[in-house]
Amino acid sequence: MLLVCRFTVPEASTGAFTERVDRALALLTAQPGCRRAQLSRSTDEDERFVLTAEFDSVVAYRRALSPFEVREHVVPLLSEADTDGPAAYEPLLVADGGEVRRETSLLARDAGTVRLGEAAGPSEPR
Incomplete structure (x- = not known):
């Protein structure tokens, strides 16, 4: 982060x-x-x-x-x-030494619509 x-x-x-x-x-x-x-x-x-x-x-x-x-x-x-x-x-693409890697989001795809107490964690990352 x-x-x-x-x-x-x-x-x-x-x-x-x-x-x-x-x-x-x-x-x-x-x-x-x-x-x-x-x-x-x-x-x-x-x-x-x-x-x-x-x-x-x-x-x-x-x-x-x-x-x-x-x-x-x-x-x-x-x-x-x-x-x-x-x-x-949160990082999406990270480069080091000429190599680029993709990072997986820690936020669920529905993070903007789910209210507090409705979800336990990201089942599907963004």
Whole structure:
């Protein structure tokens, strides 16, 4: 699972923001199931940043956000992200060393129509 959070940060706040992200990334990547995370800055607009984190699964993502210290430092930071689009994605095609593999969706084909308590898991992935 891939977490993508976009931030708009005024130039005067950049130092404090990157310090907060530094702490958040250390806490997040120390959690089991968090493969890697990074903060990137736009080369076109200095005030635009993107934080990405890759997890083994949706379950690993949710568990990584559970410890108290993560909820204390990481969750408030993530709540400040721009809300103009989704933040959680699952990989469909993954390439490494010239080879591409297809990933199976963890979401059921009817995930958008089934309500809480109606399904136990994906019998047919998307």
